[in-house]
Amino acid sequence: MDATEDSLRKALAEKQSAVEAQGNAVRSLKAAKVAKAEIEAAIETLNALKLEKSSIERQLQAAVSGNGPDGSVNREAFRQAVVNTLERRLFYIPSFKIYRGVAGLYDYGPPGCAVKSNVLAFWRQHFVLEENMLEVDCPCVTPEVVLKASGHVDKFTDLMVKDEITGTCYRADHLLKDFFLDDLSAEELGAKIKEYGIVAPDTKNPLSDPYPFNLMFQTSIGPSGLSPGYMRPETAQGIFVNFKDLYYYNGNKLPFAAAQIGQAFRNEISPRQGLLRVREFTLAEIEHFVDPEDKSHPKYCEVADLEFLMFPREEQMSGQSAKRIRLGEAVSKGTVNNETLGYFIGRVYLFLTRLGIDKERLRFRQHLTNEMAHYAADCWDAEIECSYGWIECVGIADRSAYDLRAHTEKSGVPLVAHEKFSEPREVEELVIAPVKKELGLAFKGNQKMVVESLEAMNEKEAMEMKASLETKGEVEFYVCTLEKNVSIKKNMVTISKEKKKEHQRVFTPSVIEPSFGIGRIIYCLFEHSFYMRPSKAGDEQLNVFRFPPVVAPIKCTVFPLVQNQQYEEVAKVISKSLTAAGISHKIDITGTSIGKRYARTDELGVPFAITVDSSSSVTIRERDSKDQIRVNVEEAASVVKSATDGQSTWDDVWSNFPHHSSGSTED
Amino acid sequence: MDATEDSLRKALAEKQSAVEAQGNAVRSLKAAKVAKAEIEAAIETLNALKLEKSSIERQLQAAVSGNGPDGSVNREAFRQAVVNTLERRLFYIPSFKIYRGVAGLYDYGPPGCAVKSNVLAFWRQHFVLEENMLEVDCPCVTPEVVLKASGHVDKFTDLMVKDEITGTCYRADHLLKDFFLDDLSAEELGAKIKEYGIVAPDTKNPLSDPYPFNLMFQTSIGPSGLSPGYMRPETAQGIFVNFKDLYYYNGNKLPFAAAQIGQAFRNEISPRQGLLRVREFTLAEIEHFVDPEDKSHPKYCEVADLEFLMFPREEQMSGQSAKRIRLGEAVSKGTVNNETLGYFIGRVYLFLTRLGIDKERLRFRQHLTNEMAHYAADCWDAEIECSYGWIECVGIADRSAYDLRAHTEKSGVPLVAHEKFSEPREVEELVIAPVKKELGLAFKGNQKMVVESLEAMNEKEAMEMKASLETKGEVEFYVCTLEKNVSIKKNMVTISKEKKKEHQRVFTPSVIEPSFGIGRIIYCLFEHSFYMRPSKAGDEQLNVFRFPPVVAPIKCTVFPLVQNQQYEEVAKVISKSLTAAGISHKIDITGTSIGKRYARTDELGVPFAITVDSSSSVTIRERDSKDQIRVNVEEAASVVKSATDGQSTWDDVWSNFPHHSSGSTED
The missing domain is CATH 3.30.720.200 (Signal recognition particle alu RNA binding heterodimer, srp9/1)
Structure with missing residues (x-):
C-alpha cells in the first residue's frame, strides 16, 4: 500500500468514527425530544461529516483503482475488450435486441448459457451434493401475503424522483452520486436536491420530491384481479415457508440446509453496469437451519486452515485494508461470529476459486454494524474486484430467527424446532x-x-x-x-x-444464509479469465478466456488439419466417442488455417483442441500453454475426459504422452 | 380392442365426418352471405352434430379407461395412492401451504427437485449435446411488442364467465363440459349457457356472457408504469428474436437447432389436475431451423427403424385406434410430413422411454386438420396415458415460416437465411x-x-x-x-x-419445434414408475418407484446394519468415495429395522442400497429384484457408479459378484 493510500485510509477511518459519533448524538437528541432546531443543527453537522467522508472515499477509490485517471482509463479499455468479445461471441446478448431491447434484461447466448449451466452444475455438486442439502424448486409467482410477512411489500424500495414535466424517473441517489451521501432518508435527499439545485439531467426540468418505489414486479394471480402477486425478489422465502415440512423430511433433526436455484426479479429504476445490475437474474441460495445455542459445524475443521483476504469491520473502521487471515483464527477470535458461518465462508472461497476467480481479487468483507439488519448476528460479503470495482457477489449472513418468526406470526403456523431432553x-x-x-x-x-x-x-x-x-x-x-x-x-x-x-x-432455529448472485459471479469470472496475447506472426492481439475445464462452455474442439475426407472421417469417429463420454465439443471442418481456428476456440475458452493430421494418431493442444501431445485416435476422447472431469491435470497428461512440436501448424 | 370400443370408434368417425361436412357448409353459407336465418339453422344443425359426437366420445372414453365405472374407480384409487406417496415424501408440495396455498402453484420438494434436475440434465445430454444445439437462456419478463408480434397479446385467451352477483370467475367450457361442445365461439357458448339454463355452480346466480380472458400474467417494466410487459407464456419467442445472431453464430449455415429450458407462465382461470395444469411450469423447447426446400435430416436413418404407437389423422378420422408403425414407413408414406419432423419424433420416443415412460402408454397423435394452426405443415403430440387419460406432454410441430415472418414484419429486421449459388x-x-x-x-x-x-x-x-x-x-x-x-x-x-x-x-427458414412440458412428463413418469408390493411379513403394501438410475433422485443409500461405531465408520468411508464419484446418496444411521429402511428408500425410488454388515465387505441390494451381491468396501462406490451412469447394468453386476442371500435382513 503506497503512502497516499495509507494516509487516505487513516483519514477515512477518522471521518467514519466522527460520522458514527455524530449519528449517535443525533439519535440521543431525538430520543430526548429536545427542540427541533437543535436536532436539525446536529443533522446538518452529520451530513457535512458524511460529505467529507465521501470525498475521501472517492479519492481513495481513485488511488486504489490504478492511481488516478490513467488507471480508470485502463480499466475502461480492458472492460471494453472483454465486453466486445463477450457480445461478439454471443456469451450474452441484450434481450429482444431486434426490438431495440429492454434495459436490464440480457440473454445468455450459446457459450454463456453453457458457462452458466456448468457453474450451476458445479454449485450443485459443491454444495447440495457434498453437504446433503435439501434442494427445492418453488415458483416465481408469489402471493402478496408471503412478501408482506417477509417485509418486501413495505420495505423493498429505492427512492425515486420524477421529472415534473415529462414524468421521466430517476433513482434519487444516482442524481446525488457526486456528493457521496449515504443512508439519507427521503426527506434528507429531497432537501439536498433542493440545496444543490439538482434538476432532471436530460431536460433541466424541476424534480419531484423523492418517494419510495417498490422494486418488485407486480402482477395479479387468477382471473378476478383481486389477488395481487409479485415475481419473487429472492428465492429464500420459498424455503422459509416450507420449513416445517423440510424439518420433518430431515427426521425432525437440526442442523440441516435447504437450497434453491432459480430466477429472481427486481424492477430496477435505472439498470446499469451490464450484467451486474439487471432486472431478472439467477440466484442460488442456501438456508442452513441451526440451533441458536449450538452453531458448531462438524466439517468446520476441513476449512479452518484456509487463508485468504478478509476485511473485518475493525479493519474497515480503522482505515486498514483487507488482509490475509487464517479462517480458523478469525473464528476463534470471534471476528467471524460462529463456526457454521465460518464454514460457509470457507466453502464459498473454495467454490469461487475453483471456478477460476482470482484469489487476489476476492475478499470477504464484514458488514459494518449500520449496514446489517437489526436482527442479523453477523454478515460477510464475498466481494470480487472487477473493472467496476469491488462487487458483492455472495452474501453470507447469520439472520438469526428473523424469517421463521415473521412467517410464524403472519401464518399462525409455528415454524419451530424441538429438542427432546433425555430426561425431563x-x-x-x-x-x-x-x-x-x-x-x-x-x-x-x-x-x-x-x-x-x-x-x-x-x-x-x-x-x-x-x-x-x-x-x-x-x-x-x-x-x-x-x-x-x-x-x-x-x-x-x-x-x-x-x-x-x-x-x-x-425454539425457533437460526438461519445462516449464503446467497449467490450467479450472473455477477459469471461476469467477474469473464473478466478474471480474459487475457490477450500476440498472434504467432505478432501482427494482432488474440483474445483468450482461461476458463478451467469445469466452467468451459465447450471442452474440446476437433479440427481436421486440412479439408479431406479421410481426416473428416477420423474427426467424426472421435466426435462420436466424445459424445458417448458426455463431453461437449464441436467439429470445425472449415478450411481456415489451423492457427485461425485455434484462435477462434481460444476466444471461447475451449481448453483442448484435437487436430487430426493422420488417421492413426492425432494431436491434443492445451489452450494456455499451447503445448501439444500426440495420442492414438482411440485414446483421444478418454484423455480429454480425464483432463476435463478432474481425474487428471494437463501436467499429468503432458508427462504421460509424447510431445508434439507445433511446427508451422499454429499459424 | 373389444366390440363396444370398435363400434364406438366407427360411430365416432362417422359423426366426425358429418361435423366436418356441416362445418364446411356453414363456412360456405357465410362466405356466400346468404340470409342470417339460413346460416343460423345450419349452425344449429352443426351444434347438434357436435353434441352427438361428444356423447359418443364420452362413451368411448369410459370404455377405454377400463370398461365403465369400475375402471375409473380403480384409476382414482391408483392416483390417490401415487399422490399420497408423492406428497408425503415431499416429491411436491402445494406452494405457500402455510398460507393456504395458491391454486396451480406447486413446489418440488427434495426428491422431486432431484428428479426434475435429472430429467433436465438428461434432456441436455440427449438433445443439446448429442445434436450440437445452440442453447440460450432468455428472461421471463417480456415486453409487449414481442408478444404482440407472436399473437399472444391478441389470441392467448380462454373464454370466461362471471357470476353476475359475486364476480367469481369460471372457464366457460368447464361449465359446459358435460355437453362436450368443442370449438365454440364466445357467442355460441353464451347462447348454449342461456339455452341450457346454466348458472354459477356455487351460488346459482346468473352468469355474464362469455368473454376472452388473456392467460398471460401482466406486469409493468421499469418505474414509469408506461411499458407493459408479460411473463412469457412459452420460451420459444426468445429464440425467434435471436435468429439472426444464432444463424451468424452457426456460420450462416442451415439447418441448426436452438434450445431453451426455462419457466413459463399461464394465469389459468381455474387450475386443476394437480401437476398437469398449473400456472407456472418448466418448458424445454427446441427450434430447429431448416431450408423449407430441404427437410431431410442427416441422422434420420438412426431412428427410421424404431416402431411404436402412432395415431395418424387418418386412423382417428376412420375410428381406428393408435397402432404400431415403423417410423420410416410413416415418413416414406408421407403420413409424417418430412424427415426432420420424423427424426424428432424418433428422438422424443427414445428420450421418454429412456426416462422410464412405459412405451405401451405412449403414443404419437397427429393433429387433425382443424386442430392445427393454419400455417403449420404438420403436428404430432407425444401423448402419455395416465390416470387422467391421454395427456399431451410434448408437441412436435412443423410451424413453417410463421414465427420468423411475424417478427420480421413487426421489428423490421429481416430474419432470413441466404443460400449462395455456386454460380450466379x-x-x-x-x-x-x-x-x-x-x-x-x-x-x-x-x-x-x-x-x-x-x-x-x-x-x-x-x-x-x-x-x-x-x-x-x-x-x-x-x-x-x-x-x-x-x-x-x-x-x-x-x-x-x-x-x-x-x-x-x-428465404425465411421453416422451423420444426419440439416443445416439452417437463412437469407433465415428470407427473406421468411418477405414475408409470409407481407400484405396490407386499411386505415380507405380508401384513402391508409397500410403495415403490421403479425409476431408472438416470432419473432416481438419490442413486444409493448406505445403511449400517446395526447402530455401532465400527459400521458407521465404514459407512462414512463409503459415503466419501460416493461423493468423490459424484453419486448422490444418503446415509441412514437410524436404528430402525433394515427392512423398514429398505422400504423407506424404495418409496423414494432409490435404485441401490449398500448395507454395512462387516468392516471388510458390504452388500449391495437392487430395489426391484431385491437381489443382493457382496463386494469389498473399496469397490462399493465404483460398482454403484458403473450401474448408475450407464456403463453397466444390474445384470452385469449380478453376474460378476458373489450373491448374498438376504436371510432375515429384509424385515
Whole structure:
C-alpha cells in the first residue's frame, strides 16, 4: 500500500468514527425530544461529516483503482475488450435486441448459457451434493401475503424522483452520486436536491420530491384481479415457508440446509453496469437451519486452515485494508461470529476459486454494524474486484430467527424446532391467574380488557405486582386498551411461579444464509479469465478466456488439419466417442488455417483442441500453454475426459504422452 | 380392442365426418352471405352434430379407461395412492401451504427437485449435446411488442364467465363440459349457457356472457408504469428474436437447432389436475431451423427403424385406434410430413422411454386438420396415458415460416437465411415503373396513392395490365386507398420483365419445434414408475418407484446394519468415495429395522442400497429384484457408479459378484 493510500485510509477511518459519533448524538437528541432546531443543527453537522467522508472515499477509490485517471482509463479499455468479445461471441446478448431491447434484461447466448449451466452444475455438486442439502424448486409467482410477512411489500424500495414535466424517473441517489451521501432518508435527499439545485439531467426540468418505489414486479394471480402477486425478489422465502415440512423430511433433526436455484426479479429504476445490475437474474441460495445455542459445524475443521483476504469491520473502521487471515483464527477470535458461518465462508472461497476467480481479487468483507439488519448476528460479503470495482457477489449472513418468526406470526403456523431432553428438566413457569368473578364485579364491561392486560404482563411486571399486592394489598395498573389506570386488589389475581417438568425445548432455529448472485459471479469470472496475447506472426492481439475445464462452455474442439475426407472421417469417429463420454465439443471442418481456428476456440475458452493430421494418431493442444501431445485416435476422447472431469491435470497428461512440436501448424 | 370400443370408434368417425361436412357448409353459407336465418339453422344443425359426437366420445372414453365405472374407480384409487406417496415424501408440495396455498402453484420438494434436475440434465445430454444445439437462456419478463408480434397479446385467451352477483370467475367450457361442445365461439357458448339454463355452480346466480380472458400474467417494466410487459407464456419467442445472431453464430449455415429450458407462465382461470395444469411450469423447447426446400435430416436413418404407437389423422378420422408403425414407413408414406419432423419424433420416443415412460402408454397423435394452426405443415403430440387419460406432454410441430415472418414484419429486421449459388443464376424479375410526371398531371393530389397501387400489383395483375395497355392503350384500375377506379393510360406506366443475375437465394427458414412440458412428463413418469408390493411379513403394501438410475433422485443409500461405531465408520468411508464419484446418496444411521429402511428408500425410488454388515465387505441390494451381491468396501462406490451412469447394468453386476442371500435382513 503506497503512502497516499495509507494516509487516505487513516483519514477515512477518522471521518467514519466522527460520522458514527455524530449519528449517535443525533439519535440521543431525538430520543430526548429536545427542540427541533437543535436536532436539525446536529443533522446538518452529520451530513457535512458524511460529505467529507465521501470525498475521501472517492479519492481513495481513485488511488486504489490504478492511481488516478490513467488507471480508470485502463480499466475502461480492458472492460471494453472483454465486453466486445463477450457480445461478439454471443456469451450474452441484450434481450429482444431486434426490438431495440429492454434495459436490464440480457440473454445468455450459446457459450454463456453453457458457462452458466456448468457453474450451476458445479454449485450443485459443491454444495447440495457434498453437504446433503435439501434442494427445492418453488415458483416465481408469489402471493402478496408471503412478501408482506417477509417485509418486501413495505420495505423493498429505492427512492425515486420524477421529472415534473415529462414524468421521466430517476433513482434519487444516482442524481446525488457526486456528493457521496449515504443512508439519507427521503426527506434528507429531497432537501439536498433542493440545496444543490439538482434538476432532471436530460431536460433541466424541476424534480419531484423523492418517494419510495417498490422494486418488485407486480402482477395479479387468477382471473378476478383481486389477488395481487409479485415475481419473487429472492428465492429464500420459498424455503422459509416450507420449513416445517423440510424439518420433518430431515427426521425432525437440526442442523440441516435447504437450497434453491432459480430466477429472481427486481424492477430496477435505472439498470446499469451490464450484467451486474439487471432486472431478472439467477440466484442460488442456501438456508442452513441451526440451533441458536449450538452453531458448531462438524466439517468446520476441513476449512479452518484456509487463508485468504478478509476485511473485518475493525479493519474497515480503522482505515486498514483487507488482509490475509487464517479462517480458523478469525473464528476463534470471534471476528467471524460462529463456526457454521465460518464454514460457509470457507466453502464459498473454495467454490469461487475453483471456478477460476482470482484469489487476489476476492475478499470477504464484514458488514459494518449500520449496514446489517437489526436482527442479523453477523454478515460477510464475498466481494470480487472487477473493472467496476469491488462487487458483492455472495452474501453470507447469520439472520438469526428473523424469517421463521415473521412467517410464524403472519401464518399462525409455528415454524419451530424441538429438542427432546433425555430426561425431563424442571423449570419455573410464571402463572398469572386473574380471578374473573372479582374482576367482573369491579370492572363490569371492561373486565375482558383488564384480564387480557394482566395476562400480558412479562415476568418482571408480574413479580413487581405480586410484591406490591402482598405489601400494600392494592396497586395501580395501566390498561392500554382502556387508556387508563385501574386499581387491582389482592383478591383479583393470583401470581405465582410454578415448577414444571419439561420434556423438550421448543425454539425457533437460526438461519445462516449464503446467497449467490450467479450472473455477477459469471461476469467477474469473464473478466478474471480474459487475457490477450500476440498472434504467432505478432501482427494482432488474440483474445483468450482461461476458463478451467469445469466452467468451459465447450471442452474440446476437433479440427481436421486440412479439408479431406479421410481426416473428416477420423474427426467424426472421435466426435462420436466424445459424445458417448458426455463431453461437449464441436467439429470445425472449415478450411481456415489451423492457427485461425485455434484462435477462434481460444476466444471461447475451449481448453483442448484435437487436430487430426493422420488417421492413426492425432494431436491434443492445451489452450494456455499451447503445448501439444500426440495420442492414438482411440485414446483421444478418454484423455480429454480425464483432463476435463478432474481425474487428471494437463501436467499429468503432458508427462504421460509424447510431445508434439507445433511446427508451422499454429499459424 | 373389444366390440363396444370398435363400434364406438366407427360411430365416432362417422359423426366426425358429418361435423366436418356441416362445418364446411356453414363456412360456405357465410362466405356466400346468404340470409342470417339460413346460416343460423345450419349452425344449429352443426351444434347438434357436435353434441352427438361428444356423447359418443364420452362413451368411448369410459370404455377405454377400463370398461365403465369400475375402471375409473380403480384409476382414482391408483392416483390417490401415487399422490399420497408423492406428497408425503415431499416429491411436491402445494406452494405457500402455510398460507393456504395458491391454486396451480406447486413446489418440488427434495426428491422431486432431484428428479426434475435429472430429467433436465438428461434432456441436455440427449438433445443439446448429442445434436450440437445452440442453447440460450432468455428472461421471463417480456415486453409487449414481442408478444404482440407472436399473437399472444391478441389470441392467448380462454373464454370466461362471471357470476353476475359475486364476480367469481369460471372457464366457460368447464361449465359446459358435460355437453362436450368443442370449438365454440364466445357467442355460441353464451347462447348454449342461456339455452341450457346454466348458472354459477356455487351460488346459482346468473352468469355474464362469455368473454376472452388473456392467460398471460401482466406486469409493468421499469418505474414509469408506461411499458407493459408479460411473463412469457412459452420460451420459444426468445429464440425467434435471436435468429439472426444464432444463424451468424452457426456460420450462416442451415439447418441448426436452438434450445431453451426455462419457466413459463399461464394465469389459468381455474387450475386443476394437480401437476398437469398449473400456472407456472418448466418448458424445454427446441427450434430447429431448416431450408423449407430441404427437410431431410442427416441422422434420420438412426431412428427410421424404431416402431411404436402412432395415431395418424387418418386412423382417428376412420375410428381406428393408435397402432404400431415403423417410423420410416410413416415418413416414406408421407403420413409424417418430412424427415426432420420424423427424426424428432424418433428422438422424443427414445428420450421418454429412456426416462422410464412405459412405451405401451405412449403414443404419437397427429393433429387433425382443424386442430392445427393454419400455417403449420404438420403436428404430432407425444401423448402419455395416465390416470387422467391421454395427456399431451410434448408437441412436435412443423410451424413453417410463421414465427420468423411475424417478427420480421413487426421489428423490421429481416430474419432470413441466404443460400449462395455456386454460380450466379439468371432470373426474370417484374419491373413496374410508374411515370410520375404523367401520373401527376392526371391525378394531382392522388398521384401518390395511384403510384403505390401500381407498384403493389402482383405479377399476374401487372402482366394483364401490360397486355391491356398494349392492345387498348388504356385500362380501368381500382385504387383501394381511393376506393375508386381510375383510368391508366399507356404513357403512365412501363411494365416489363427483366433478366437478372442472382448470386443467392434469400428465404425465411421453416422451423420444426419440439416443445416439452417437463412437469407433465415428470407427473406421468411418477405414475408409470409407481407400484405396490407386499411386505415380507405380508401384513402391508409397500410403495415403490421403479425409476431408472438416470432419473432416481438419490442413486444409493448406505445403511449400517446395526447402530455401532465400527459400521458407521465404514459407512462414512463409503459415503466419501460416493461423493468423490459424484453419486448422490444418503446415509441412514437410524436404528430402525433394515427392512423398514429398505422400504423407506424404495418409496423414494432409490435404485441401490449398500448395507454395512462387516468392516471388510458390504452388500449391495437392487430395489426391484431385491437381489443382493457382496463386494469389498473399496469397490462399493465404483460398482454403484458403473450401474448408475450407464456403463453397466444390474445384470452385469449380478453376474460378476458373489450373491448374498438376504436371510432375515429384509424385515
